[in-house]
Amino acid sequence: MNNFKSNDGDMPRKIDPGLPTELAHAISTFGSAARVLILRDLQVRGPASIPAIAARLDLNEHTVRSNLKVLEGTGVLSGDIPPERRTRTAVQYSVNLGRCAELLLILRTNVLLPRDT
Numbered sequence: 001m002n003n004f005k006s007n008d009g010d011m012p013r014k015i016d017p018g019l020p021t022e023l024a025h026a027i028s029t030f031g032s033a034a035r036v037l038i039l040r041d042l043q044v045r046g047p048a049s050i051p052a053i054a055a056r057l058d059l060n061e062h063t064v065r066s067n068l069k070v071l072e073g074t075g076v077l078s079g080d081i082p083p084e085r086r087t088r089t090a091v092q093y094s095v096n097l098g099r100c101a102e103l104l105l106i107l108r109t110n111v112l113l114p115r116d117t
Contacts, residue, residue: 025074026107029100034059034067042077042095049090068093075099 019027030036037057042048045056050068054061071077076099079091 020110022103022106023110026103026110028070029074029076029103030107032067032070034063035071038064038067038071039076039095039100042093043097047080047092047094049092051090053093074103076103 029039038053041053041056048056050061050064053059053068054064057064068077072079072083072093075096077093077095079086079093081089081091
């Protein structure tokens, strides 16, 4: 999703699309191949830490960490240790399927508009 607009070669500026918050969360969650891969991996293989996810998906840990932060922020996954109590202990992340279903429904109902019959 391109949130930037250029004005005749100027630096791009962020566009506020005015989307409802939940729709923006759905787009953020499922609009990234890396995020979808992480969600699928955690569903199939179960909870895992950042190093394990990175190794399983052949991604660097920074990429995994930044995508997990977004996914946790939209509520589709959570760690077994609350963010405010995390130290260097390996957090095990797991998928919240109910929240995934909510965001997918929001995405579906806002993208696939009903046809006039």
